Amino acid sequence: MARIVTFFIMLVFWVLISGMFDAFHLGVGVICCLLVAIFSHDLLFYGHPDLLWVRDIFKVLAYFPWLFYQIVLSSLEITYIVLHPRMLEIIDPRLVRFRTRLRNTMARVTLAQSITLTPGTITVNMSGNEFTVYALTQKAAEGLPGEMETRIARALERE
Amino acid sequence: MIWQLDLFLLTLVVVCALGTITVRGLLSATIIFAAYSFLMCLLWAEMGAVDVAFTEAVVGAGVSTIFFIAALFRSTTRSRLVIRGVDDPHHLKDQGWKILPLMLSVITGVLLFYGMADFPAWGDPQSPPNVHVSSYYIENAVRETQVPNLVAAILGDYRGYDTMFELVVIYCAGVSVVSILKQENL
Amino acid sequence: MSIVSWVVAVLLFLGVFFFAIGAIGILRFPDFYSRLHAAGKCDALASTLALVAIALFNVRDFDWTLFQSWDNLRVSLKILLIILFVYVATPAATHAITKAAFIVGIEPWEKRKRNR
């Protein structure tokens, strides 16, 4: 099942990129997509051999607008800091360590990426369930892991 | 060709080139050279040579940078010095003007400029390549080769043997680089 | 200029503005790690704004009877694909660089009062 879905995703991708609709190009595309789907379908649906991920896609899509909102916020905050004449008085960088309760690998990676994208924090290291995060201000350091972990748990964790 | 972008990009490229040859530390020079390749690709795309830009992006910025860095990390044991941007102190003694190389390059440059005087003017419609060769390619390439891209048609079909053995040479170079870099404890 | 053109222009210049902020940021911040903040975040947002503007402008007069319009739509989807890639790639690259710096041992800049 995962193979068939991979095949169709790859085919859509091929048509999108190539833009040629004659028989030769479409045929080459179908052959390539078949090969990719047979050999490496397990890369796209990592750890999801069944079809349960279809349900998850919508949850993940619901997570994205919130993430984009956070990215806008973080960029505005960076803008404020960068343009402030006495920048060095505002920032107070520090390293923070915390443990996450997410168990799914995919969820952990998403958390790391989201932390990097949101206000004032960058993931430095992730080993097991311990995160090392570099925070730009004290306020950003205190807000970890906070709301984001809850939202990711809702989107990607399956109990 | 948009001359405002052209001038600006050329300035940036020259800055990058100067940075590459003046910076101390080989790894730093490699990184600046990657930026140079990126800007060069942009310049070519901006002049309309999309194929060349594509090649420059993939070969210049991608592959060659990775190879340079691989070679650097395999060949030096003073990685900390390299990372900090400091080069081997023994190299510093050799700073200063070398008369012979300077004269050689100046003479070569003068000769090249002298030879350039015989070229037809830039974009001259009466020059031999524009009269005979180009028009033939433009008229017949699509019909004869079925390749929609003219540059690819010339390189891959009309000059097929040339390109093929060129690829053999590049392939051999790639294989030797990989086999050298694969040796552990070099 | 039509209303789509205005929206496109505003989005485009917002993108350019955030790119400029990112560039100024990596010049002004005191240490390596805080420079990464400016680089990673502002670039992601700025690419999104500028590329969305261009994709929008590309399909400005969409007519479903013309093949050309559908081709334009395909190109716009390709541009959106770049955005998706930027969102996956930028945090990963930032993370990789940070980790390398951490392992090499570049010291984070700290406020004077914390260095007892």
Added chain:
Amino acid sequence: MTMDTVFLLASLGLLVSTALALIRVVGGPTVLDRIVGVNVVGAQTTVLLVLIGFLFGNISMFVDIAIAYAMLNFILAIGVTKFFLRRKSARGGSEET
């Protein structure tokens, strides 16, 4: 004011910020600073390529380069940092990796 002028102004603005980022690339104190600078330059150039495609009126061709470009920008950062990490593990680093 036509849209071409808008695109031209935007690309000139982008080039100014590219120049600012290049200052960090050429003058950065450590190699990693330079890598960050190159990353920023790469992101700006991706957008700039698409803009130039519009100025030429042939965008479908330039979008392909822009995609390749975005990927290369990523591969460059990953490739460079990978060598730092491997160097550390080859020397038997004791820190967590």
